[in-house]
Amino acid sequence: MKKVGNHNSFSRIFFLCLAFMLTFSTLSFAQDAAKGKELFNSNCAACHKLDGTSTGPALRGVAERHSADWLHKWIKNSSGLIKSGDAAAVKVFNEWKQVPMNSFPNLTDEDIDNIIAYTSEVKAEPKPGAGGAGAAQGAATDNGVSNMVILGALAVVLAMLVIMLLLVKKVLSKVVEKNGLTINEQKSLPIWKAFVKNQFAVIVSVITLILVGSYFAFGFMMQIGVDKGYEPIQPIHFSHKIHVGENGIDCKYCHSAARTSKTSGIPSLNVCMNCHKNINEFTGHPDSTYVDYSREYYTAEIQKIYDAVGWDPIAQEYTGEEKPVKWVRIHNLPDFVYFNHSQHVSIAGLECQTCHGPVEEMEVMRQHSPLTMGWCIDCHRETDVKINDNAYYAKIHEELSKKYGVEKLTAAQMGGTECGKCHY
Structure with a gap:
């Protein structure tokens, strides 16, 4: 019995060690590939891609096309390998228009093995997915009820209210008829005649129409040429x-x-x-x-x-x-507005996001x-000019700071709201 127990203990220890070694070897390979990716990006990515040609050929699966020993020689001294007459080296050199490849004698054998491990990884297939408008519409559908459903529900409710009113009217008419009641109807003037005879109502209405019409007309004209939110394809x-x-x-x-x-x-x-x-x-x-x-x-x-x-x-x-x-x-x-980007970017030191969001x-x-005139003027009135370490504004700041008794100046205080600055 003791022998069996020892045998089982030995077996468990053996399999645990084997599992540990396999796990460690897998992690080591992953670390090699990760290091290889860093080395690839810093040394190879300028001329090579994993998938697709660039200045040089695609490198994914290069270990299947050439031996590891040959790759070590090629990476460390490609020109020397070509001069030695190596057939594979000469073939690659001629296929790629005899563009010389940089030599990397600084890379160790371990570094090169790491790069090869990275290029040997299987390409991950992208997940199928639809982009653009379809995705946006799907998101809108998932996030809430569509507008068409809401409008349809409102239309049904409105139709039910109309039917109920008609039924109520019909019932009331039958009640009146059954009880022999009479409805006294007084003849009244049409609404438009009553309105015309009321001079006060006419005057107030005309003034209201003029004011409201002017407001909307002015608002419409102010929007001409104002394209905030314009987002063309x-x-x-x-x-x-x-x-x-x-x-x-x-x-x-x-x-x-x-x-x-x-x-x-x-x-x-x-x-x-x-x-x-x-x-x-x-x-x-x-x-x-x-x-x-x-x-x-x-x-x-x-x-x-x-x-x-x-x-x-x-x-x-x-x-x-x-x-x-x-x-x-x-x-x-x-066309009648002058705006200079260099004045705002190089001299004023504004960030692009100030105007472009x-x-x-x-x-x-x-x-x-x-981009309206009011928007520009507000900016000139509210924005302090950057005068520190700015030789362009040194002299004028010295004079205007004495005039206004302030250390900080806005563009408006420096003449930024004068008509001739933007219109001439």
Whole structure:
């Protein structure tokens, strides 16, 4: 009996150790792949992608195409391997237009193994999901009862009330007829004749109509050219939420003219290609808070950029076949108004969000502010000019601070409400 017990104890210890070793080996592989991802992003991502070609070939599954020993030699000294006449090295070099690959002698064998482990991971398939209007409509349906259902219910209630009134009238008529009652009906003037004879009512009504009509007419005219909330669909979908909010790209990287020019300018597509020459698909997580559409939708929009500039992502070269992009203008001041972006951005030091709102939260760009004269004047009256370490305002601040007896000055105190500043 004791022998059996010892045998069982030994078996349990053996299997526990085996399970521990398997678990540890799995965790070690995961850690290797995680380290490999960091090394890949810092050393390889400039020229390679896991899926899809870039300056170099796609690297997912590269361990299945080449041996680990060959990959170590290639990564540490690709040019030396080519000069040695290695057939595989020469073939890769010629296939990719003899573009030399950087050598990485600083990477250890463990680092290279970690990178290979990362490139050997199976590609995760995206979850099927619909983006855009369909998703928005579904959300609206899930969050509450639709407007059509509410209107239908109200219509049914109204119809029931009308039927009840008709039935009550019919019952009352029968009661009157049965009891032999008579209803005294006095002849009265039509409403319009009674109204015409009452001069006071006529005068009050005319004045009221004039005032109300003027109010609505003035309100209508004041809305002409005021497009607050205007949110047009562009020929190429551009998500400020992803580029500015998630990726942290500075507004003035794309709209560089805002620093030195009257207008902020629409960035040319070569600015887009600075990044999208290598980024040819959307790889963000579909469940992220900054993603409003599907991966396929965003990737298709990137393809529109390639079609416009004539870029072949497979051959990694321009075809020369270009198509103009017909952007829809959103912000448009009247021709008789002068506004200079550089004065507000470079001199005044205003943030873009001051006028354009929380751009980093906008999936589709819209006009945030009314851009009316009253809105501009209110800003000039309420905003203090940034004078610290600002040589542009040093002299005028010195003179006006003595005149007004204050340390802080608004744009209005510096002449920001004079007609000629914006209209000339």
